[in-house]
Amino acid sequence: CTELSRHDEL
Amino acid sequence: MNIFRFAGDMTHLCSIIVLLLKIQATKSCAGLSLRTQELYAIVFVSRYLDLFFTFISMYNVIMKLIFISSSFCIIWYMRCHRIVAQTYDREQDTFRVAFLVVPCFMLSLMINHEFSFTEVLWTFSIYLEAVAILPQLVLLQRTFNIDTLTSNYIFLLGAYRALYMLNWIYRYFTERDYSQWIVWTSGTLQTATYCDFFYYYILSWRKNERLSLPS
Helix, strand or coil, X not given: CCXXXXXXXX | CCHHHHHHHHHHHHHHHHHHXXXXXXXXXXXXXXXXXXXXXXXXXXXXXXXHCCXXXXXXXXXXXXXXXXXXXXXXXXXXXXXXXXXXXXXXXXXXXXXXXXXXXXXXXXXXXXXXXXXXXXXXXXXXXXXXXXXXXXXXXXXXXXXXXXXXXXXXXXHHHHHHHHHHHHHHHHCCCCCCHHHHHHHHHHHHHXXXXXHHHHHHHHHXXXXXXXX
């Protein structure tokens, strides 16, 4: 998965 | 952002607020594990260090700041508040957090997406969150004290877990390239430790119910 989608959850 | 994810964030936030309000209203934190609360603070700080490096959305920034400050607020009450701090079960809350922190850190060094400072810390926070409730579980098993742990708090915490899992399932089927094994595995373990906690909460609740009934 992309860098962003992994870190957009809290 | 899907509805499960948003509802999950909101119930997570509400669970913390409910806990804080309960402490404020009763001026007591009896039955609450400071060690679990400190672990949550470590989890939030190490995960949200990316506030300084990456911007995702305003929603993310605000929620992260609220999570960090509210968890420190609970710790402040339990450690420093003149009245609340006296109700803390210091002698019973003796779980060695190093037994959780050190293995989680080692694991995050070994199993991660990318060997970088923020990524390892992020992974560490995911692993640590999965087991952070254990000191609270042990305290509950010892004391059967549910004074500060209201059923609202337990319900909201459980709803947060359930909704986040629904969010992952939803995202897996609706987004291309969405899969994250580290989060899924630790998230499932976290839900399992929560269920264990829930079981002891019910047990303690029934025990207290029996004690308060006239014989």
